[in-house]
Amino acid sequence: MPFILKTAALHFLGDNAGGFLYSNWMKKKYSLGAVLLIVAALAFDGGSAAAAEKFKPGHIFKDCAACPEMTVIPAGSFVIGSTNGKKRELPVTKITIAKPLAVSRYEITFNEWDACHAAGGCTKKPFDRDWGRGTRPVMNVLPKDIDEYMAWLSKKTGHTYRLPSEAEWEYAARAGSKSEYWWGDQMLSGGANCRGCGTEWSGIKSAPVGQFKPNAWGLYDVHGNVLEHVTDCWTKSHKNLPTDGSPLVTKKCMSKVVKGGAWYYLSRVSRSASRVRNDTRVFSYFIGFRAFREID
Numbered sequence: 001m002p003f004i005l006k007t008a009a010l011h012f013l014g015d016n017a018g019g020f021l022y023s024n025w026m027k028k029k030y031s032l033g034a035v036l037l038i039v040a041a042l043a044f045d046g047g048s049a050a051a052a053e054k055f056k057p058g059h060i061f062k063d064c065a066a067c068p069e070m071t072v073i074p075a076g077s078f079v080i081g082s083t084n085g086k087k088r089e090l091p092v093t094k095i096t097i098a099k100p101l102a103v104s105r106y107e108i109t110f111n112e113w114d115a116c117h118a119a120g121g122c123t124k125k126p127f128d129r130d131w132g133r134g135t136r137p138v139m140n141v142l143p144k145d146i147d148e149y150m151a152w153l154s155k156k157t158g159h160t161y162r163l164p165s166e167a168e169w170e171y172a173a174r175a176g177s178k179s180e181y182w183w184g185d186q187m188l189s190g191g192a193n194c195r196g197c198g199t200e201w202s203g204i205k206s207a208p209v210g211q212f213k214p215n216a217w218g219l220y221d222v223h224g225n226v227l228e229h230v231t232d233c234w235t236k237s238h239k240n241l242p243t244d245g246s247p248l249v250t251k252k253c254m255s256k257v258v259k260g261g262a263w264y265y266l267s268r269v270s271r272s273a274s275r276v277r278n279d280t281r282v283f284s285y286f287i288g289f290r291a292f293r294e295i296d
Helices: 003-013 015-027 032-054 110-118 143-157 166-174
Strands: 070-073 076-080 093-097 101-104 227-233 255-259 276-279 292-294
Touching (some): 076 166, 166 227, 227 276
Antiparallel strands (some): 070 101, 227 255
């Protein structure tokens, strides 16, 4: 009998009797299968506890060296939309996110995208407009390009990475807030990279990620910098939006929703509830994305 099985059996039966107990145990012809069950139960118990600890809200982790830094956000409910915006943000609707999710703390960067490209997972190497790559948010990518990136991450890590639904994105951006921005109803001067917002990048170009304060759940740049792709097809309102946080997908999905505002747009486009229409065939130097990961 392998040492690990003998040790597990002694642990289970009590080690105060030493070899005598082990001898009696053998004489009683406990099956090898029973011992394997004991070992499996012990391993499962320890693994479950470790997993539960790892995925508590607020936990920060990376699944690999080239992977984005993720943080866990809690399950919960919120109200999507706003009565202070445009009709496209109505009706305000209560959404329930049933399970915790992991979200990239920053918009996906050129560094992270280029790792995928170098590994052969991403076909496209998007242009950076000579602003520099590195930790600037990747831009000029289509939804189909992003699908390649998510598939590469998922295969590399064994976990499911994907774009968020519109509801998941707004839930994460709000981080429990009910105001227009996570900090309040007015844009703070220098608080985000958007046109007229008082930063060195405003109305000029994207900023390296993480230049401004994060929201209450530790997410950076949910307002401004670059607009962020979500899964939902474009609709004129929230009328038929699923209330479980899943995306609204239509048969003919020629346009999708992008969220969060950008360096190019005035601050009102950066509001949590704001939603912008983007043709799925069009990429832009003010649109990027953020990764979400399902917790197994």
